[in-house]
Amino acid sequence: MNKKIIVKELGLKDYKETWDFQEALFQDILSIKSENRKNNTTIETPNYLLYVEHPHVYTLGKSGDMSNMLLSESQLAEKGATFYKINRGGDITYHGPGQVVGYPIFDLENFFTDIHKYLRFLEEAIILTLAEYGVKGTRSEGETGVWIDVGTPFARKICAMGVRASRWVTMHGFALNVNSDLGYFDHIIPCGIRGKAVATLNNELGVKFVDEQEVKEKITKHLMNLFKV
DSSP, rough: OOOOOEEEEEOOOOOOHHHHHHHHHHHHHHHHHHHHHTTTTOOOOOOEEEEEEEESSEEOOOTTTGGOOOOHHHHHHHTOOEEEEEEESSSSEEEEEEEEEEEEEGGGGGGGHHHHHHHHHHHHHHHHHHHHTTTOOOOEEEEEEEEEEETTOEEEEEEEEEEEEETTTTEEEEEESOOOOGGGGGBGGGGGTTTTEOOOOHHHHHHHHHHHHHHHHHHHHHHHHHOOO
16 A cells, blocks of 8 residues: 655646646556556555646536526636536535645545545544634534534635545545635535635635645645545
8 A cells, every 4th residue: 555645736727737637647546456456466556635726717516506606608708717517526616816726636545445534534634724723614514625613604614625536546625715815706606505605714814815835734734644644
């Protein structure tokens, strides 16, 4: 089992270009696993953690409801945003500047074969990261991701998650709002959940800007600890 995680910083990158890159890494790992089964070999499979920032884009998961997208094609263009239907779980979400997006492409057979546990570990890494800033992030029952003030009229989501997995290989991941422009969330029903707001870390802290590189380093540290790297 190879527990090493290769961290790659992709910078500001188009969503479709990043999706294609994820897909290539994902398929490479599946190919190695297929060859191992066929030839009774034990070639190690790699694990990647991609960090990226996207230009304004909305993505709809395979079980999502198109009615949660509140803009027409022409209105999207006016906002300088793009839209994609994609192959992860979950409903609609927004990605854009000021957001820390992480795509773990892990072979879970290197760690444990439990998707539920995997999602809880992603959430826990974000919760632990927020705690370092004095922000109390929590889970909301039945709703994947990380929230603030769950169970109150002020419940708001700070981190969305949606993954795809095949033969224990994962792709897609999490999007933590750090310095995001929340106005872009007004054009969707985020994650298909009505009546709940969205949060950013800088707003929660009452500051103009939070160092996104520092946030990524903290998330990485917690993921490495949780996955016992």
